[in-house]
Amino acid sequence: MSTLRVATYNIHKGVLRDFFGLRRVARIHELRARLHELDSDLIFLQEVQGQNERHQRRFEHWPAEPQDVFLAKSPTLKHTFETAYGRNASYLHGHHGNALLSRYPIIGQENRDVSDHALEKRGVLHCVVDVGGRQVHCFVVHFGLFARSRDRQLDAVLDWIESAVPASEPLIIAGDFNDWRNVLSDRLCKRIGAVEVFDACRPRSAAAQRAVYYVRDRLSELGVSPEAAIPGLPRTVRAARTFPALVPWFRMDRIYQRGFRVRSTAVLKGLEWSRLSDHSPLVADLELIARS
Template sequence: MSFKIYFIVYCLLFLITLETSAQSLKVISYNIHHGADQNEVNSLEKMGEFIRNSNADLVGLQEVDSVCNRSGNVDQMKVLAEITGMHYVFLRHFEYDGGAYGLGILSKYPIINQQNDTITSIKNGEKKSLALLSAKISLPKGEEMRFATVHFALDQATRLIQAGETLAYLDSDLPVVLTGDFNAEPHTEEMELLSQNYTMADSNLGYTFPVVNPVKKIDYIWGSKDCFLQSPKIQIPLSIKYSDHLPLMADILLTCTSK
C-alpha cells in the first residue's frame, strides 16, 4: 500500500472513530417573545409542538414569562415541558406583571443542577442585573456537559461587559454549549470576545430577526472551542412564525465530555 493511500485510509478511520465517540446533540436557541407572535397572539402551544416535533435534545429559551398577567398567568416553562416531555428549569431576570420574566432550558436528558448567575444591565445610568442560566446535563452514556442560555442588552457597551461576565461564569471543567439572543451581529467586538473560547455553530450566519423577511443574525449557538465540531447541519425554519424571532437549530457534535 502506497503512503498516500495509507494516509487517506488512516484519515477516514480517524474521522469515523471521532464521530462514533462524539456526542451528537440537536440544539435549539429560541427567543419566544413571552409566548406570543409578532402580533401578540398567544402561540405557546404551537411553540411547544414545534419543539416536540423537532426532536431536540436541548433548548435554550429567552423572553419567558412565568405566571404574568399579559400571558394569561401561565407557567410557560411548565407548559412547554408538559407538551414536549422534557426536563426544564427557569430563572427570572426580574419580577414582571404579577409574575416573573426570564430564561428557560428544556432538556431531553436529566438536569443534575441549575446554576443561577447574573450579568450586568445598565438602564438610564442605573446598574442592575439580568439572568444567565446554565444547567449541568447528564448525557446518555453518563457523561456530563453544561448547557446555558442568555439574553444580552441592546447597547454595545453593556454587551461587552456581559460577554466578559459570561465567559467568566461558564469557565468550567465541562464542555459548554451556549445559546441566546445576543442582540449583536457577527464580527462585532462582543461576538469576537466570545469566539476566543467558543465556536459558532452557524458559519453561514443565517438571519434570525425579524420573523418576517429577516435581515439580522442576533441569535446564536456556541460550543466550547476544544470540544466542538462546527455543525454541518443548521436550520432556520422560515415557516415557524410563532414569535418575533425565528428559531435557530443545529445538529452538533461534542468530541469530549470533560476538559
C-alpha cells in the same frame, strides 16, 4: 459517540401581534407543538414567561403553569423534557427569563443577574446536563440592546465560564446575543476556545478553512485548546440571520460550542415560524467528542 440536537429560540413570551399589528395574539400552544416537532435534545429559550396574570385574564386557554413547564410537555401532555428556569425581570403582574429544556438529567443549575442598568434586566442561566455520564455545561444567554452593556455582559459570562467550567468539559453557549454587528464573537471564541456552529459548517474560504478546522478537531480530540495551541488561529463567523423572523436580516441569535463536532445547522424561517415569534430558531446537530 453521543449526538445532540440543540436549538435556541427567543419565543417573545408566547405572544405576538397579528399581521396588521392591531392586536396581540397568544401563540404559546402552537409554539409548543412546533418545538416538539424539532426533536431536539436541548432547547435554549429566551423571553420565557414564568408568570403573567394579565395574560391569564386576557387570553383564553392561557397556561396556568410557567411556560417552561408547559413547553416541556408534548401536545399530548406527556412530560418530555426536564426544565430549568432563571428569572430575569420581575414586575407587578409576573416575571420572565431564560429556560433550558433537556431530554437529559439536569444535575445543576445557577442563574446570575448580568443587568447593566435599571432599564434592562438581563440574566444568564447555567445548567449542567448529564449526557451518558459526561457533564455538558449549558449557558442560556440574552444580552442587552446597548453595545457597552453587551461588552460587560460577555466579560461577566467569560469570567464565569473560566472559573466554573473545566477546559476539558463540553460547553454550549446559546441564545439571543443581540450582536447584529458581530463585535463579540472573536473575543468569545478566542478566550475560551469555542466555535460558532454556522462558522464550523460554512467557512468563507473553503480550502483554507478546511485545514483550520481539521487542525482544530485534532487538537480538540487531544484535549488541547486550539486557541491556546495556535494563537491567532483564523476564524470567520457565518452566523445565521434570525431577525425579524418574517424576513430575517440581522444576526442576533447564536450557538457556540466547545468539545463537539458540528454535523449540521439550520435556521428555521418562513411564515409558519414568523407567526410564533419575531426571531427565527436555530438548530444544530452536535457530536460529542470522546475523551482522549
